[in-house]
Amino acid sequence: MKSHTTPLKMIAVMLLALGWAPATTMAEPREPGLGEPVAVFAMQRGARSLEEVSKRAQALAEVMLGREVSSEAIQAALSKAERTRAGWHITLPEAAGLRLRYLPQVDELRFLNLDGVSQQVPASAMEEKEAVALVQRHVKELDRRGLIAARHYDLAAPEIGYGRIGGGAIKGGREYEQIVEYRITFLRALNGIPVANDGIRFGVHVSGQLTGMRLGGLTVASVEEDGKELPSAGTFRARTVSTDEIMRQFGASLPQDVKADVAWARVMYVMPEDVEHAVVEPLYVVSHALRYPGEHGETVVSRRKVLGYSMTDPAAAPIDFTAPAIRHDEKSKR
């Protein structure tokens, strides 16, 4: 977005200079202290034009394949894409092992490289740090191509999952278990605060081959000044609710005899699902499951719940990002 200074932005820059944590580096996810202003951004997502999708797909395909892919080939493939409820399914004739899918509702591009998916582990398997370094190079390459801005991702703080395989005899126990793939994610960050629903994820087989890529498409209305992102259509609010108070509220909300397994809890921006536009302030997000007592001493674990607590309004109810939607009609049984 074009950068042009407005009074709001000037105030923002002053606030940043006075006390808001400097964002010259995004190496550490930051948690604003009490009284600090937090930036509120307008965000949007939605289907891109065919031309935009084509450009993004071409750049990702070239990184995946390690060779040039003609824009004509991508455009031709896109024009023939099978458009289903689950997205656009795109097949590239020149890369039979590559599966492309575009999810217009969330503006997300997904690549799966079936040629890279293998159960075989080479003798000299790539180590995790090598895989991270490889992915960091790819992010910079995507930056060079103008697809993303690498500075918007905290490249020093990857989130890493693992593709595992294993097996054994039913009566003999596990005979093998191996990591075959690294799942490396960089979340989009706004001045050090990650965005839950925007980022880039790479799958890297231990052979070094890329197995897949996911690229989110959230658009943040911001301008950049002095290495910081400022809201171009938002505002600032002061943090008034501490993390301790939020976690106390969270604990108090649990039903009697129910315990919570907190998978992660941190400050994040979360764009609500199923909307194209929203003004989003950072929340303290608690991703957790609940443990209910079942019958005969069993414990039952709920599916994941993701609650976002306001850091600026102590009276605000938490936002349940996993709340059930409408109920479907019941039919009588036999």
Added chain:
Amino acid sequence: MTSYRLHSVRAVVHAGALFLVGLWAVCSTPAQSVAAGRTYYIDESTDFSGNGCENSDLNDVTSSLRESLDDDGWTGQRWTNVNAWPQDFYEQTFAGLAGLDHLYADSKTLAVYAGHGNRGLLQFGYRRDGRCLVQLNTQARLGTLAGDTAAYAMYVTSCTINLDSLSLHFNNAVRQSFGYHNSPSVKDDQPRDFYEATDDLRNSRAWIEEMEDRPGWFTGDNSPIALTFGLSSSHCSWVADTARLRAGVLLSNAPEPDAWYCYTMFDHGGC
């Protein structure tokens, strides 16, 4: 005793047929392995409030799956909440359970439960005959005994296929089970998207690809796992590499007895 005698008879029958079934399963090409098995059974609980089986209410994740299956010519049943019963998954021949799996979960190729759970455990939303839970290792026998039809099981529940408790699934006799090593966050259409992805992706890869996160999220919340069974190590790998639900590849009942298991998963943490 009756159930044991029945089990023994079935074991003899299966032993006699094992060689032929195994040979067919191993040697047949994917195209030849298509059986007339496009049938499904789905139970889903979303209402867990005040029905005797307390837990958090859930979003509906199988309506769109059923629509897609129906659109593709599959036939089956889907029951929800007060109409979804633990007994649907209980083995009919086990004493004291009043099991109905021969009519429901084990009467179709694809058996699905969506709700809450734990390791090897399913929790239904409404108490029926004093029960809310299904212990898969002691109360269910999908793909064998009464019913003997389920070839695939999908559990959209927390922790049901936890890596450290895989043996809780060894008494079923299905080709594959799909579930989670942790407590997942699942958006409404993800089971449908998994099914539709199996048009050209093998089930095991499609499951972990579709379920790693809610669409549009990058927080790595889910640890999906596809657990495959086979007569041998190589047969297990072959089933994992071959089976595709939507493409109709390998919809036939699983040969028994399973001797091997193999799994593939994305690990973002467990229960």
